Amino acid sequence: MTGPRNFIKVIDSTGSSRRFKATIDPEGEGAGRESHRKEEIKQYFRSFLWSLIFTTPVFLTSMVFMYIPGIKHGLDTKVVNMLTIGEVIRWVLSTPVQFIIGRRFYTGSYKALRHGSANMDVLIALGTNAAYFYSVYTVIRAASSPDFEGTDFFETSAMLISFILLGKYLEVLAKGKTSEAIAKLMNLAPETAILLSLDEEGNVISEEEIDSRLIQKNDIIKIIPGAKVASDGFVLWGQSHINESMITGEARPVAKRKGDTVIGGTVNENGVLHIKATKVGSESALAQIVRLVESAQMAKAPVQKFADRISKYFVPLVIMLSFSTWLAWFLAGKLHGYPESWIPSSMDSFELALQFGISVMVIACPCALGLATPTAVMVGTGVGASLGVLIKDGQALEGAHKVNCIVFDKTGTLTVGKPVVVNTRLLKNMVLHEFYELVAATEVNSEHPLTKAIIEYAKKFREDEENPAWPEARDFVSITGHGVKAIVRNKEVIVGNKSLMLENNIVIPVDAQDMLTETESMAQTGILVSIDGEVKGVLAISDPVKPGAQEVISILKSMNVRSIMVTGDNWRTASSIASYAVAMVGDGINDSPALLAADVGMAIGAGTDIAIEAADIVLMKSNLDDVITAIHLSRKTFSRIRLNYIWALGYNILGIPIAAGALFPSTGFRLPPWIAGAAMAASSVSVVCCSLLLKNYERPKKLENLEIGGIQIE
Incomplete structure (x- = not known):
């Protein structure tokens, strides 16, 4: 059998190893994604750190040192005409923040606008540029005029970018945790394996420790007690108990003897086993599970279309609201529509209006809406995988939470399937x-x-x-x-x-x-x-009924889910359930058409055969209680999505009017742009954290007392 180990041996045997060495790429597809995620986290952290280094003195010179007499006098020293040392310092320090550290927002804006859409980067770029270039205008006017008195907003643009970068850093950090399930699955594979060489009579000639990625089909692998099974295969010699909980969710160790199948990544509890590798690399059950979970986390749930429709019009609407806010306050100031006492001593009516306009632009957060569904789906599918419930995509997850009728295939589903x-x-x-x-x-x-x-x-x-x-x-x-x-x-x-x-x-x-x-x-x-x-x-x-089947049906009834058993095609039954959101539960052997036709198809007892094309949800174990887990988890996930949407929409609905100055006439309260930017960053982080709470998911307590034990036939 040809494989990577043979290729490496052939290359090494040619003598070319003096010039170069053949090896397996340590950065596989999954490892590459993980390193990319870590690099993204590092980039945001570095950007935030540099931004903080430049922004801190800008903040101190504009907000703190102005109240310390000695330092204030030095900062107010004139350089040219009315231009002060403080303004020059703020200009010099905020410029690299705006154009070097903050260049990612310009790049993102350009790419979005080039494709005919507008995103959060557009709002950030517009808001910070408005503050920065108005401040540059005041600097030029102060330097060229002996009597001009204006206020710069360099601290606004610099602090905005710093807070947004902090928010982005926390966001990617939190989003990384949503894909921890995949990382944990990938880490199940052992790094090395013990390869056995046998003679014609089956006696062991030699043992060799190799990289587990070099295992080929038909290799004989030795599994010692406490070691991870290095490959999918079947037992040639020995007997033991194997802990398969990390793959199937089955809590109890499973007895294995000659002829029994084993799954790569599971843990050998006691005896020594010799196994023959049957599925390696991308064909292994573990690799298939990782691919399935990854595709589920990348796929959009139908409910995501709601956020997409809003986001399409959100940014243009916010820009219009921002301009309208600035114009309304500016005209009100010019036409004496409000008392002059409302204007802070360091500003005029134009600058006050500009502050309100920028605050509206940067407080609005389409990101929170965009993160509401995918983060919850990522965590939900990851949690499901750890419980042996593999949800293939967001549509399956959404469909499962609507299920109010389950059709059970009798043979192999409600029954053991072994007459x-x-x-x-x-x-x-x-x-x-x-x-x-x-x-x-x-x-x-x-x-x-x-x-x-x-x-x-x-x-x-x-x-x-x-x-x-x-x-x-x-x-x-x-x-x-x-x-x-x-x-x-x-x-x-x-x-x-x-x-x-x-x-x-x-x-x-x-x-x-x-x-x-x-x-x-x-x-x-x-x-x-x-x-x-x-x-x-x-x-x-x-064909004995599975243990716990009666209790599972009873629990489903308490969840307002109707249960129906089918033993063949029955038109009357099909007609009666046509109005329900139907889940079909079968073993995937002879009921594939029904699994495809149902709103949600669940294949139960898949074991290592997790690539059942017809099923939307694959239940690794043969336990019927996983049907309840799948429905319960999907309901919890979608309640979290609803909560995310309520928060994201509520934040924008309340935040934008406050940023526009709705409370200012009655309370004198207003949101400076940098605080509005911090609020925007916090809203995205809070949505991700809300989704991460799903990691604490627990199966319904009723299932803890449900005995899914052995079958006894008299």
Whole structure:
């Protein structure tokens, strides 16, 4: 089998390793994304730090030192005409903040406007430029005029940029935590693995520690106690218990022995195992889960369209409101529409109006609206993955919270999906193990799902043999939907339902009829066995109901979710549930069309086969209580999204009028632009933090007392 390990060995064997060395890229796709996120955090932190270094003296010279007589006198010293040392210092220090540190806002504005839209960067660029260039105007006027007295707003532009960069830093820091689920999943893979070399007889020749990324299909890997399983595969030798909670959410360690499958990234609890790798690299269950969670976090939920529609008109509306605010206050001042006592001593009516206009522009926050849905979806899908509930996209998450009707596929979903023989009644004097010899020999060539149950039960009478050889069956015939017949030991054996017996003119005794009626009343399948034209016995086969199924249905009822069981296509049932938001729960084997047709399709018991295309939500375990977890988690996520929208809209609806000076006439309270900018940054951070609270999600308490234990058949 060819793989990366072979390529590296071939390259090294050519002798070219003196010039260069072949190795696996340490920065894989996932690692690259993680390093990009860390670099983004570093960039914002560095930008904020440099901004703070320049902004602090600007703030001190304009807001603090003016109240210290000695320093104030020095700052008020004239340089040229009315231009003071303080104004020069503020101009020099705020310029790099505006154009070097704050260049990202110009770049973002240009890109947005080039594509015919406006974003938060446009508002920041307009607001800070208005403050900065008006201040430059006052500096030029002061330097050229012996009697000009004006106020600069260099501290406004510098502090605005500093607070917004702080907000952005906190935002990317918090957003990074929303994708922690992916990072944790990626860290499950062990760094190294022990590769075994075997001889032709299967004996271990040598052991070699290799990079786990160099594992190839069909490699034999040794897993020691306490180590992580290095690859998906199956057990060749040994037995142990493996903790699969990090992949499937299953709390209890799972027993593993020869032939059992194992999942890469899980932890070996005790014994030593030798496994054969079957799925490596991007094919592994862990890699598929990471891809699925990543795509879910990138996909837009339909509810996001609401924010997109608002954002489309938000920025132009804010610019218009900002200009209207400035114009209204400016005209009111010029026309003496308010007392002159309202104007601060350091300003005139134009500057007061400019402050209100800039405050409106920078307090408005479309970012909070834009972050409301994706951050909650990212956290919600990550939490789901840690619980073994894989939600494929935002649409599935949104659909699940609306579900008020669940259709359960019976076989393999409400039931275990493994039929077993629960009763045998012999109608004639016959030894039980001889009876099952004939039945098993007849059934062994059949592919019917019930065949395995009969064969497994028959093996109990041949406990001394692991794979017993059954007597030869001649003239085997399978009658679809009815049963099978064959000649075994010169006896004609027919195994099947009542119709098959009647077709072969076999009389069904009253005792057999009574037992068939009894089995059907207990939701079991009755099978008749005829030997040489005479019914000799009746088998009762049952597919046991999963433990906890009844309690799960009861809990769903308390959540106002209707539950329906289907065992086949039923038009009347389909018509009756057409008006509901329907979730279909199946095992993904024979119910893919139904999973696709439902509003939300849930595949249960997927195990390592998490790439079930038909399902919107994949439940890794076979526990029905995960259906409740999926619906409950989606409801919690969407209540968080609603809360985010209420906060984001409420903040803008209240904040913009206050920034425009709605409270100023009655209370004298106004928001300086730098405080408005800080409020805007805080609003985005608060939305992200609100979404992060979903990380504390706990399953419904009712599920904690729900016993999903083993199955006992009598």
